[in-house]
Amino acid sequence: LPCEITVRPLVIGGRRGAAVVIVDRSRDEHTEQMRRDFVANVSHELRTPLTALMGFIETLRGPARNDAAARDRFLDIMEREAGRMNRLVADLLSLSRVEQDERSRPAQRVDLAALLRGEAATLAPAARAVGVELRFEGIEDEVLVPGDADQLVQVFHNLVENGVKYGGSGGVVTLSLTHIPHEPVLRGPAWSVTVADQGEGIAPEHLPRLTERFYRVDTHRSREQGGTGLGLAIVKHIINRHRGRLKIESEKGKGSRFIVILPDGSSRI
Numbered sequence: 001l002p003c004e005i006t007v008r009p010l011v012i013g014g015r016r017g018a019a020v021v022i023v024d025r026s027r028d029e030h031t032e033q034m035r036r037d038f039v040a041n042v043s044h045e046l047r048t049p050l051t052a053l054m055g056f057i058e059t060l061r062g063p064a065r066n067d068a069a070a071r072d073r074f075l076d077i078m079e080r081e082a083g084r085m086n087r088l089v090a091d092l093l094s095l096s097r098v099e100q101d102e103r104s105r106p107a108q109r110v111d112l113a114a115l116l117r118g119e120a121a122t123l124a125p126a127a128r129a130v131g132v133e134l135r136f137e138g139i140e141d142e143v144l145v146p147g148d149a150d151q152l153v154q155v156f157h158n159l160v161e162n163g164v165k166y167g168g169s170g171g172v173v174t175l176s177l178t179h180i181p182h183e184p185v186l187r188g189p190a191w192s193v194t195v196a197d198q199g200e201g202i203a204p205e206h207l208p209r210l211t212e213r214f215y216r217v218d219t220h221r222s223r224e225q226g227g228t229g230l231g232l233a234i235v236k237h238i239i240n241r242h243r244g245r246l247k248i249e250s251e252k253g254k255g256s257r258f259i260v261i262l263p264d265g266s267s268r269i
């Protein structure tokens, strides 16, 4: 174990001895290692689109200089790569903001039912465009929880987007809201929002690591779909800030369910 040991002389009741203080530094080392990995990952993620951009700039200056068709094709690719960098930087900023915010609890109350209905309406056209039907099965009444509306929108936006991306064309993504009278881990009443898809599912060995930054089951597929690998990390931090929990259930070939459980604050604020 990485640790720090100091020995100090000590006198107790006239008797001389020594105190040995052992400080376990393994957590510090772990944090430091995580930080190093994160910086290495960010650099790598930024370098991939940057290398492509530089390559195409060179080609446009050189061999493709007078080829109008090639120029249009390369500009399209360059736009896509620049878009990827843009999304990555936006997600990094979001992540750092939600990590900062985690120390304070959200002070407002949010109508969860209205928020979900709004999200379903906003995201349905984009889902339909790739052959996915998005449904909201919920509650008509107001459902108040202590929360930050912008952050909760981000949670459900990321989860629905993943359901649509990984759910496969022709499928249905369902957003549903239910009440839990007594949630055992939160030890009280709670609201549960399930985002369910009918995609290929996730093998059990990946489930515990899905919310790690940059963890992807299939990196190539995620990149192809424009993913940054940060969506679920952002989701996890926002839910932590709301003192909630995230459960992920999935069966290979059947689909996945991302369940967000938020404390029912209606009686507390």
Ligand code: ADP
Residues within 6 Å of the ligand: 158, 162, 163, 166, 167, 197, 199, 200, 201, 202, 210, 215, 216, 217, 218, 222, 223, 226, 227, 228, 229, 230, 231, 232, 233, 256
């Ligand atoms: P990404 O930007 O890659 O989608 P996320 O953090 O949102 O990053 O998700 C991490 C990984 O978890 C994804 O790359 C994908 O492999 C997996 N994943 C997330 N949601 C689903 C889902 N609904 N079905 C299958 N796999 C999923």
